[in-house]
Amino acid sequence: MIDYQGILNNIYQTVILEKDKGEIATYIPELANVDKNAFGIHLHLISGETFSVGDSEKKFSIQSISKVLSLALAMSKVGSDIWNRLDVEPSGNPFNHLSLLELEEGIPRNPLINSGAIVIADVLVSVLDNPKEDFLNFVRDLTGDSSIDYDLKVAYSEKITGYRNYAAANLLKSFNNLENEVDDVLDFYFHQCSLNMTCAQLTKAFFVFANKGKCLLEKTRLTKSQAKRISAIMLTCGFYDEAGEFAFEVGLPGKSGVGGGIVALLPNEFVISVWAPGLNERGNSKLGMQALEQFTTETNQSIF
Ligand code: DON
Numbered sequence: 001m002i003d004y005q006g007i008l009n010n011i012y013q014t015v016i017l018e019k020d021k022g023e024i025a026t027y028i029p030e031l032a033n034v035d036k037n038a039f040g041i042h043l044h045l046i047s048g049e050t051f052s053v054g055d056s057e058k059k060f061s062i063q064s065i066s067k068v069l070s071l072a073l074a075m076s077k078v079g080s081d082i083w084n085r086l087d088v089e090p091s092g093n094p095f096n097h098l099s100l101l102e103l104e105e106g107i108p109r110n111p112l113i114n115s116g117a118i119v120i121a122d123v124l125v126s127v128l129d130n131p132k133e134d135f136l137n138f139v140r141d142l143t144g145d146s147s148i149d150y151d152l153k154v155a156y157s158e159k160i161t162g163y164r165n166y167a168a169a170n171l172l173k174s175f176n177n178l179e180n181e182v183d184d185v186l187d188f189y190f191h192q193c194s195l196n197m198t199c200a201q202l203t204k205a206f207f208v209f210a211n212k213g214k215c216l217l218e219k220t221r222l223t224k225s226q227a228k229r230i231s232a233i234m235l236t237c238g239f240y241d242e243a244g245e246f247a248f249e250v251g252l253p254g255k256s257g258v259g260g261g262i263v264a265l266l267p268n269e270f271v272i273s274v275w276a277p278g279l280n281e282r283g284n285s286k287l288g289m290q291a292l293e294q295f296t297t298e299t300n301q302s303i304f
Contacts, residue, residue, distance in 0.1 A: 007298045008041050008053040014294060015039055015276065015287045022278025022286030025258040030157035031061055034260070034277045041291060042199035043272045046211055056199040060275050061154050063257030064095065066192045067117040068234060069205060073138050074123045075226050082123055085177055086116045088233055095240045095283060096164045098171065106175020110237040112255065115168040118178070121189040125180045131188045139195065142215045143204040148197055155194035162190065193257075199273040202263050206273075209234075209253075210265040231267060235303075242282040249293040251302030262288040266301055 016039065026032040040055035074082055091109035093100055101108060101115045108116035128134040132150070140146050158165075169182040178185060197205070208215040209231050213222035222230070234253035239246040246254060252272075254264030260277030262285050272295065276287035296302040 002299050004051045008051055011291045011294050012053045015291055022280050024277050028158045030154045036278050038277055040199045040275045042203050044203035045270045059196040059198050061259035062195045062197050062261055063193045063259045065255050065257040065261050066195050067112050068255045069139055070120050070192055071111045074120045077127045086119050090236045090243050092241050101171050106172050106177040112237045118169050118189055122178050122180055122185045125185055125188050132191050143201050144217050150191045151194045151196045155190045158190045199275050202273040203271040206263045206271045210267050210271050239284050242284055250296050251304045256284040258283055260285045264292055
């Protein structure tokens with residue numbers, strides 16, 4: 001038997017002593033108002049047991065972590081047709097990089113960089129009756145938790161400062177890889193990224209990927225193959241130009257966000273989320289990565 005609670009407690013004791021906690025993201029002004037000392041972990045085993053430490057019940061902005069959920073909804077609605085519009089290769093570049101998009105004629109490298117997630121947002125704006133409401137209901141349904149909501153201040157804050165995302169969306173439009181108007185697609189995208197969730201809620205939302213497509217309430221939301229493919233994309237693309245480092249250090253598929261959250265999973269075993277708002281220079285949670293490295297080392301559990 002693994003002493004999960006003991007291991008989470010050890011991790012907590014280690015990280016609170018770290019002097020360098022990384023830097024809070026400030027390019028979305030509203031994200032700057034977060035306590036740099038916040039730290040939480042939640043672990044949800046597929047068998048149903050849960051363990052936590054620290055601020056695991058505090059809500060934070062999930063940002064890019066939402067890209068996995070929007071991809072899941074798009075794949076469940078449209079199937080493999082989405083792959084005509086974007087690729088599944090790691091980009092080796094920052095999440096908001098633009099020149100590769102120009103070079104590759106408007107086909108984003110993968111759905112987890114901003115340009116790829118904007119294409120997925122476009123798919124959802126086309127196929128959903130009420131995109132923002134339907135996406136929110138999808139996430140609430142995955143978790144069985146109707147308290148999950150958008151943070152409208154964060155969405156607005158990004159809308160008025162999101163110049164690089166406007167640039168990416170305009171470039172996609174110029175290559176005919178956006179069906180809807182730039183403003184409509186980005187309005188959806190900024191709301192999607194503004195979802196406010198706790199570590200505990202995130203592990204519930206990602207249960208579907210670790211559980212062969214069945215969500216926490218045992219409803220089938222994805223095919224086994226879709227759950228497998230989305231996990232593979234997390235492993236190769238979930239941390240942008242640090243995807244190799246995350247696989248090397250942690251050895252799990254996962255996804256980060258500039259709000260300081262990371263969710264990672266071991267198929268058929270567990271989902272784990274960490275929140276530590278300070279980021280490293282690649283835009284991933286500094287202590288979050290460190291905590292997950294310690295977790296997979298001490299539990300001896302990873303996909304490798
Ligand atoms: O589009 C953006 O820049 C943000 N809404 C999300 C970026 C993000 O979370 C990158 N993740 N590490």
